[in-house]
Amino acid sequence: MKKIIYFIIAATIVGGLWSQVHALNDNASGKPDTSASAPASPELSTPSASPSEPIEVEEPEASAPESTPTPTPEEKPSGKPSEPSEPSEPSKPPKPSKPSKPSPNDDYDFGQIISPDDLPAMTIEHKGGIDVITNPKSLYVLANKKRNLPSDYVPPDLVVPDVPFSFSGDSPKKKMRKAAADALESLFQAAKDDGIELKAVSGYRSYATQKAIFTANAEKKGEDVANKTSARPGQSEHQTGLAMDISSASVGYALEETFAKTKEGKWLAAHAADHGFIIRFLKGKEKITGYSYEPWHVRYVGRDVAKEIARQKITLEEYMDEAAEVIAR
Ligand SMILES: [Zn+2]
Missing domain, CATH: 3.30.1380.10 (Muramoyl-pentapeptide Carboxypeptidase; domain 2)
Known part of the structure; x- marks a missing residue:
């Protein structure tokens, strides 16, 4: 009997977390501008601080948000909307700027x-x-x-x-x-x-x-x-x-x-x-x-x-x- 109760409690917690995560994702992709202008404030996340948090605060622009474990709801919105595109930049193939090959003047006969x-x-x-x-x-x-x-x-x-x-x-x-x-x-x-x-x-x-x-x-x-x-x-x-x-x-x-x-x-x-x-x-x-x-x-x-x-x-x-x-x- 206890096991069943534990199971229900656990399921409820997991379910709750799951919906939070979804809400988060919607928030991040749906209306990124709301908090973009606000400077990332480490204070926001301190209440539920986990060992991985300082890293996220320090390098908000450099690392991909996907890679962070699904932590506090307060953190995600502080992510800048440009974040997803930034990590992809380095992987872009460098422009194939050809060594300026001499080009004959069209009028030159x-x-x-x-x-x-x-x-x-x-x-x-x-x-x-x-x-x-x-x-x-x-x-x-x-x-x-x-x-x-x-x-x-x-x-x-x-x-x-x-x-x-x-x-x-x-x-x-x-x-x-x-x-x-x-x-x-x-x-x-x-x-x-x-x-x-x-x-x-x-x-x-x-x-x-x-x-x-x-x-x-x-x-x-x-x-x-x-x-x-x-x-x-x-x-x-x-x-x-x-x-x-x-x-x-x-x-x-x-x-x-x-x-x-x-x-x-x-x-x-x-x-x-x-x-x-x-x-x-x-x-x-x-x-x-x-x-x-x-x-x-x-x-x-x-x-x-x-x-x-x-x-x-x-x-x-x-x-x-x-x-x-x-x-x-
Ligand atoms: Zn000479």
């Missing part, structure tokens, strides 16, 4: 500028164990560690641009191809007009000279370092007569990364493209170009190409990939 005969795939032949460029005379020639200039290539129209140099006397280093030399003069004049004093440091370099430089570097620093900081013979843009190293008195005419921080280096980066030059070896693009960042090394590609490359902040390699893609369509 690669076909008008780059001929199919200039595309990288069309301008290479395998010769003597290496890939040799077949269009070294093109203003759009792409020379890099994978694409060697012919060892006997000498640009046909080398001249000395009328710009200030960091050294005096005659030297092949002063030379560039005519189109590049003219553009360099216009670049230096624009700099001067803006009160910026640039000096040309190193232009054309023959295959033989490059070979001597690389060998000396490799002996001094080891071949690995030499390969990152100087070109192997046949792989230097300086052999094309389209490149010039530029520096300023503020860094003692050194060719080093600090040039980028000088007002001359900043000016050069901002205005080179207006005159048909690109900063050839960009920061962050070392894997693509194969070279460390060289804020001093400009390469002539003509204004159309230079401006698009500067706009997209890409390398000549990437530009050519885009050109190939567009022209192939």
Whole structure:
């Protein structure tokens, strides 16, 4: 008999609790705003405090309300309505923000500028164990560690641009191809007009000279370092007569990364493209170009190409990939 009475009492208690829980849930989901503005007050729950309560008071926003044991009725309403959505936020997959892939300007007509005969795939032949460029005379020639200039290539129209140099006397280093030399003069004049004093440091370099430089570097620093900081013979843009190293008195005419921080280096980066030059070896693009960042090394590609490359902040390699893609369509 006692057992039956106990059972009835127990059933009544359980039933009562059950309905409380339901009322709670309805309250929490149905009208969340009523108590949302009221700051969570720990005092409310103290009368029926259970060991787990301090935790709930301390981290009302962080943990899911479902995980709490069904405790006091006073606590639930103090939960903020935004709670259910908050725990789910961390589990949201992070936005697939693609690494800003360069996008060609829709109005930009690669076909008008780059001929199919200039595309990288069309301008290479395998010769003597290496890939040799077949269009070294093109203003759009792409020379890099994978694409060697012919060892006997000498640009046909080398001249000395009328710009200030960091050294005096005659030297092949002063030379560039005519189109590049003219553009360099216009670049230096624009700099001067803006009160910026640039000096040309190193232009054309023959295959033989490059070979001597690389060998000396490799002996001094080891071949690995030499390969990152100087070109192997046949792989230097300086052999094309389209490149010039530029520096300023503020860094003692050194060719080093600090040039980028000088007002001359900043000016050069901002205005080179207006005159048909690109900063050839960009920061962050070392894997693509194969070279460390060289804020001093400009390469002539003509204004159309230079401006698009500067706009997209890409390398000549990437530009050519885009050109190939567009022209192939
Ligand atoms: Zn250079």
